[in-house]
Amino acid sequence: xxxxxxxxxxxxxxxxxxxxxxxxxxxxxxxxxxxxxxxxxxxxxxxxxxxxxxxxxxxxxxxxxxxxxxxxxxxxxxxxxxxxxxxxxxxxxxxxxxxxxxxxxxxxxxxxxxxxxxxxxxxxxxxxxxxxxxxxxxxxxxxxxxxxxxxxxxxxxxxxxxxxxxxxxx
Numbered sequence: 809x810x811x812x813x814x815x816x817x818x819x820x821x822x823x824x825x826x827x828x829x830x831x832x833x834x835x836x837x838x839x840x841x842x843x844x845x846x847x848x849x850x851x852x853x854x855x856x857x858x859x860x861x862x863x864x865x866x867x868x869x870x871x872x873x874x875x876x877x878x879x880x881x882x883x884x885x886x887x888x889x890x891x892x893x894x895x896x897x898x899x900x901x902x903x904x905x906x907x908x909x910x911x912x913x914x915x916x917x918x919x920x921x922x923x924x925x926x927x928x929x930x931x932x933x934x935x936x937x938x939x940x941x942x943x944x945x946x947x948x949x950x951x952x953x954x955x956x957x958x959x960x961x962x963x964x965x966x967x968x969x970x971x972x973x974x975x976x977x978x
Contacts, residue, residue, distance in 0.1 A: 940971035
């Protein structure tokens with residue numbers, strides 16, 4: 809048994825291992841076995857594997873492909889930056905257009921209010937008479953007959969007669 813251990817130490821010494829197997833304590837041996845099984849330090853292993861795979865990939869890729877990949881990464885970053893700038897410009901433009909639309913809408917509402925007040929004031933001024941006098945003022949009493957419009961002459965005559973002799977109210 810001692811002879812086999814000496815041979816193992818000699819082999820490990822040739823391979824470059826610093827400590828022989830029998831010099832490890834039981835705690836250190838258990839830690840190594842657990843680490844080999846992947847139990848305690850999976851995060852560190854994942855980082856190590858990622859770094860190893862990246863180095864392998866760089867070693868396997870020719871320079872032309874590596875340069876192309878780097879250019880693609882730069883190009884994609886530029887596109888991302890440009891799209892962010894464009895999005896900011898579109899948002900500012902949309903905000904300005906929305907503000908313009910609100911001001912235009914307010915102006916239109918004010919104009920509509922003004923335009924509606926003028927006929928209301930005219931109706932209030934006309935209010936100083938009987939109901940039929942106001943109806944006569946609102947109706948077109950000019951006798952324009954055209955073949956395309958209906959004949960409203962009878963309606964005109966009824967309104968004029970009601971104005972001259974109003975109905976008796978109870």
